[in-house]
Amino acid sequence: MHVLKFGGTSVGSVESIRQVIRIVDSHRQQSNPIAVVLSAMGGVTNQLIEIGRMATNGQLDYMELARRIEDRHFNVIKALIPIKEQSKVFATVRGTINELEDLLRGVSLIRELTPRTMDLIMSFGERLSNLVVAECVKAGGTPATFCDARDLIKTDAQFGHAEVNYTLTTPLVQGYFADLSNSSSPIPFVTGFIGSTEKGETTTLGRGGSDYTASILGAALNAEVIDIWTDVDGMMTADPRKVPNAFNIPTITYAEAMELSHFGAKVIYPPSLQPAFARNIPIRVLNTFNADHPGTLVSRTAERRQYTITGISSIDDVALVNVQGSGMIGVAGVSAKLFGVLAAHRISVILISQASSEHSICFAIDPKGADRVKAILDAEFAVDIDHGHIDNISIERDLSIIATVGEGMRKSSGIAGKLFSVLGKNGVNIVAVAQGSSEINISVVITKNNLSKALNALHNVFFQSEARVLNVFLVGTGLIGQTLLRQIHAQDAYLRQEKLLKICVVGLANTKKMVLDPKGLNLEQWQDAQQIDGVTTSLEAFVEKIKSYNLPNSVFIDCTSDKDIVQHYESLLDANISVVTPNKVANSGSYAEYRRLQRTALNRGVKFLYETNVGAGLPIINTLQGLLTSGDRFLKIEAILSGTLSYIFNSFAPGSKFVDVVREAKEKGYTEPDPRDDLSGQDVARKILILAREAGFELEPSDVTVETLLPPACLAAPTIPAFFDSLEAENGYFEKLLSDASDRGEKLRMIATFENGKAVIGLRGVGPEHPFYQLTGADNIISFTTERYKERPLVIKGPGAGAEVTASGVFADMVSIGSYLG
Numbered sequence: 001m002h003v004l005k006f007g008g009t010s011v012g013s014v015e016s017i018r019q020v021i022r023i024v025d026s027h028r029q030q031s032n033p034i035a036v037v038l039s040a041m042g043g044v045t046n047q048l049i050e051i052g053r054m055a056t057n058g059q060l061d062y063m064e065l066a067r068r069i070e071d072r073h074f075n076v077i078k079a080l081i082p083i084k085e086q087s088k089v090f091a092t093v094r095g096t097i098n099e100l101e102d103l104l105r106g107v108s109l110i111r112e113l114t115p116r117t118m119d120l121i122m123s124f125g126e127r128l129s130n131l132v133v134a135e136c137v138k139a140g141g142t143p144a145t146f147c148d149a150r151d152l153i154k155t156d157a158q159f160g161h162a163e164v165n166y167t168l169t170t171p172l173v174q175g176y177f178a179d180l181s182n183s184s185s186p187i188p189f190v191t192g193f194i195g196s197t198e199k200g201e202t203t204t205l206g207r208g209g210s211d212y213t214a215s216i217l218g219a220a221l222n223a224e225v226i227d228i229w230t231d232v233d234g235m236m237t238a239d240p241r242k243v244p245n246a247f248n249i250p251t252i253t254y255a256e257a258m259e260l261s262h263f264g265a266k267v268i269y270p271p272s273l274q275p276a277f278a279r280n281i282p283i284r285v286l287n288t289f290n291a292d293h294p295g296t297l298v299s300r301t302a303e304r305r306q307y308t309i310t311g312i313s314s315i316d317d318v319a320l321v322n323v324q325g326s327g328m329i330g331v332a333g334v335s336a337k338l339f340g341v342l343a344a345h346r347i348s349v350i351l352i353s354q355a356s357s358e359h360s361i362c363f364a365i366d367p368k369g370a371d372r373v374k375a376i377l378d379a380e381f382a383v384d385i386d387h388g389h390i391d392n393i394s395i396e397r398d399l400s401i402i403a404t405v406g407e408g409m410r411k412s413s414g415i416a417g418k419l420f421s422v423l424g425k426n427g428v429n430i431v432a433v434a435q436g437s438s439e440i441n442i443s444v445v446i447t448k449n450n451l452s453k454a455l456n457a458l459h460n461v462f463f464q465s466e467a468r469v470l471n472v473f474l475v476g477t478g479l480i481g482q483t484l485l486r487q488i489h490a491q492d493a494y495l496r497q498e499k500l501l502k503i504c505v506v507g508l509a510n511t512k513k514m515v516l517d518p519k520g521l522n523l524e525q526w527q528d529a530q531q532i533d534g535v536t537t538s539l540e541a542f543v544e545k546i547k548s549y550n551l552p553n554s555v556f557i558d559c560t561s562d563k564d565i566v567q568h569y570e571s572l573l574d575a576n577i578s579v580v581t582p583n584k585v586a587n588s589g590s591y592a593e594y595r596r597l598q599r600t601a602l603n604r605g606v607k608f609l610y611e612t613n614v615g616a617g618l619p620i621i622n623t624l625q626g627l628l629t630s631g632d633r634f635l636k637i638e639a640i641l642s643g644t645l646s647y648i649f650n651s652f653a654p655g656s657k658f659v660d661v662v663r664e665a666k667e668k669g670y671t672e673p674d675p676r677d678d679l680s681g682q683d684v685a686r687k688i689l690i691l692a693r694e695a696g697f698e699l700e701p702s703d704v705t706v707e708t709l710l711p712p713a714c715l716a717a718p719t720i721p722a723f724f725d726s727l728e729a730e731n732g733y734f735e736k737l738l739s740d741a742s743d744r745g746e747k748l749r750m751i752a753t754f755e756n757g758k759a760v761i762g763l764r765g766v767g768p769e770h771p772f773y774q775l776t777g778a779d780n781i782i783s784f785t786t787e788r789y790k791e792r793p794l795v796i797k798g799p800g801a802g803a804e805v806t807a808s809g810v811f812a813d814m815v816s817i818g819s820y821l822g
């Protein structure tokens with residue numbers, strides 16, 4: 001025997017019923033006899049409930065709604081049954097609808113709707129759908145028969161969620177099918193969801209009702225397989241509406257399916273499949289609308305898997321009840337009393353957690369019942385509360401539960417560690433935890449506003465064959481920002497394949513416009529990101545959006561040289577958003593501010609990275625941090641830290657004009673957005689300050705002495721154009737600097753030195769014996785003398801400015817966050 005069950009969407013329209021008939025026909029060709037169980041046409045059960053409610057309230061338009069149900073069935077008949085055979089089917093449907101209307105008239109007269117009557121009203125949905133579809137199949141030439149499950153499935157009288165009496169049911173089912181096989185073996189279309197009491201009163205089987213019917217039949221007939229046909233490709237690793245990367249689970253065990261479904265997976269409701277599980281009958285979850293997809297096979301064992309976990313599921317809305325007090329420690333019976341009273345009031349507990357100190361017990365419940373639960377417990381524990389043995393019973397709301405489920409978690413270490421670490425790095429606070437000793441489910445309670453972020457972050461790390469997603473927000477689409485975007489776009493395929501990392505640029509802003517899309521912007525479209533087509537920029541609004549999106553693995557990148565923007569770093573870090581920047585402003589302000597940012601990042605478990613603050617992409621900050629962390633001590637730093645000034649002094653030669661060389665440096669992308677910062681020595685001052693701080697010294701900007709190379713007229717220039725004019729006017733001054741040096745056989749270098757707690761920057765002439773003499777292009781050179789590098793200093797040298805090298809330094813920082821978060 002092969003049982004096929006089709007849900008409401010599968011029989012929701014003429015088109016879908018056609019598809020159901022095709023599937024049924026294709027199974028009939030196979031040797032096994034088949035039984036089909038249908039739900040009501042999609043939406044009909046809810047309409048019947050609504051009709052019942054309207055009739056009770058005396059609203060006469062319930063008739064109108066009943067007609068609409070009739071029409072839907074008539075339309076199926078018109079479309080799928082030849083005209084000359086339609087009238088008798090119309091008549092049967094009409095008769096059934098008349099029966100419903102009589103019943104409703106009674107309800108509207110007495111204005112009372114008992115659960116018993118409600119069950120009877122609801123039964124019409126399955127009765128109509130099976131009746132009509134069986135006739136359609138017959139009309140197509142395949143023997144079929146309508147089967148009213150009320151004649152087979154016997155239950156108690158708990159209307160709304162009746163318990164099946166297997167002793168009575170099993171022989172009735174077996175007898176019915178034996179009789180069928182003795183006749184012409186028509187395919188029975190069995191009404192899902194309904195049964196009847198011994199007295200013949202109609203009952204319904206509660207949540208997952210039609211699945212339950214299929215399972216009862218399958219178990220009684222010892223079916224080879226039960227197919228649950230629905231509208232998705234089987235069970236998924238997570239709810240795809242919440243986790244877009246969720247994918248199909250090919251095989252799953254009963255136990256896993258149970259755990260996942262308990263936590264909200266709505267595809268099937270495995271408790272109702274218990275009868276089949278108990279008899280070891282495999283269940284396939286298949287898609288009516290994609291019938292070739294293999295779906296999910298639910299059975300006692302699952303195939304070996306690539307991942308330790310099988311799925312992640314959630315309950316979106318729960319409340320947590322906390323019972324605590326010193327009087328609970330070592331006192332037996334508190335939990336018995338607690339859960340006893342909850343059971344007596346039929347309150348279902350979703351999750352329980354108690355620390356071994358026994359000082360508190362907390363448990364999760366449906367928030368709708370929270371006030372009632374509090375009142376019940378307040379009354380039950382009134383004396384204990386009075387005596388101070390138990391503190392007030394508190395309720396926490398707006399929480400969700402996430403469950404990671406999988407047989408692979410059993411006896412495998414590190415899963416909980418990974419789970420907590422991912423949530424921690426994303427700033428998701430865990431309110432309570434529970435793991436059963438079966439070890440196939442770890443459940444955590446978190447705040448509801450973090451649910452989507454947590455689900456996606458967990459899915460991303462536990463199902464690692466998919467790329468981890470880094471959600472990037474970029475401010476500044478000038479030279480560096482634009483180059484970075486181009487590099488991200490060009491590396492996209494490589495990062496996905498080789499690093500399992502997907503960079504998703506979610507927000508872009510410059511001084512004029514900003515654009516955001518939580519699903520990610522199409523970088524193809526942002527080739528010229530300077531021309532952003534968005535709304536007028538407000539940094540506050542941009543930052544608020546980043547926080548309110550609350551996406552996992554978020555990174556804020558500041559590619560401006562703006563002073564205001566850095567005011568937002570702290571609150572971003574505090575919201576567990578990492579910050580990457582080439583902008584030196586934040587790290588070269590007061591020491592207190594510098595420390596605060598470091599601390600905030602550390603406390604939050606996120607990253608604040610700024611390798612490009614010094615020497616662009618050269619690995620200077622990372623090297624320095626490595627030395628300091630491993631216990632080295634810094635004695636002296638001597639360096640050329642300005643790419644612009646390096647370029648200028650390597651290119652300025654007799655016959656050329658100083659101002660032209662500065663213009664070239666700007667065109668080559670070496671200068672700051674405001675070149676006065678480079679020429680005045682300000683940029684170098686910031687860099688040596690940052691280096692000294694990174695080397696462990698508490699330095700303020702005022703501790704850096706800058707011997708500027710500019711004459712007063714240039715220093716006083718109020719605007720950038722005026723500055724260039726002044727450079728031109730002072731050409732003789734610069735020529736003299738150059739000729740004096742070359743007369744001495746020296747080259748000009750702007751050298752920064754840090755020693756004995758003092759930083760000094762000044763223009764120096766260096767001879768051929770000096771290690772900085774040979775420097776070319778826009779190179780930087782940094783020499784660290786430390787306890788360990790005393791004889792010969794550690795030297796880093798190379799291009800220290802320019803769009804490509806700077807953007808790639810920012811890129812590397814960004815990618816390192818991807819690895820850290822993963």
Ligand SMILES: NC(=O)C1=CN([C@@H]2O[C@H](COP(=O)(O)OP(=O)(O)OC[C@H]3O[C@@H](n4cnc5c(N)ncnc54)[C@H](O)[C@@H]3O)[C@@H](O)[C@H]2O)C=CC1
Pocket residue numbers: 475476477478479480481509510511512537539559560561562564565582583584612613616643669670671672673800801802803806
């Ligand atoms: N050019 C280089 O070799 C290196 C540059 N850097 C740093 O990189 C940063 C960016 O430099 P560039 O790209 O050359 O600058 P840029 O002037 O070309 O671009 C700056 C961008 O920031 C945007 N912006 C400025 N203030 C803003 C605000 N308040 N809100 C929104 N957007 C704002 C501008 O609209 C522009 O898109 C600077 O901090 C610079 O010091 C660091 C290392 C090397």
Ligand SMILES: N[C@@H](CC=O)C(=O)O
Pocket residue numbers: 612613614615616641642643644645670671672678683800801802
């Ligand atoms: N303008 C800077 C760029 C890097 O910070 C320089 O010239 O070095």
Ligand code: NA
Pocket residue numbers: 611612613614615616617618619620621809
């Ligand atoms: Na660097």
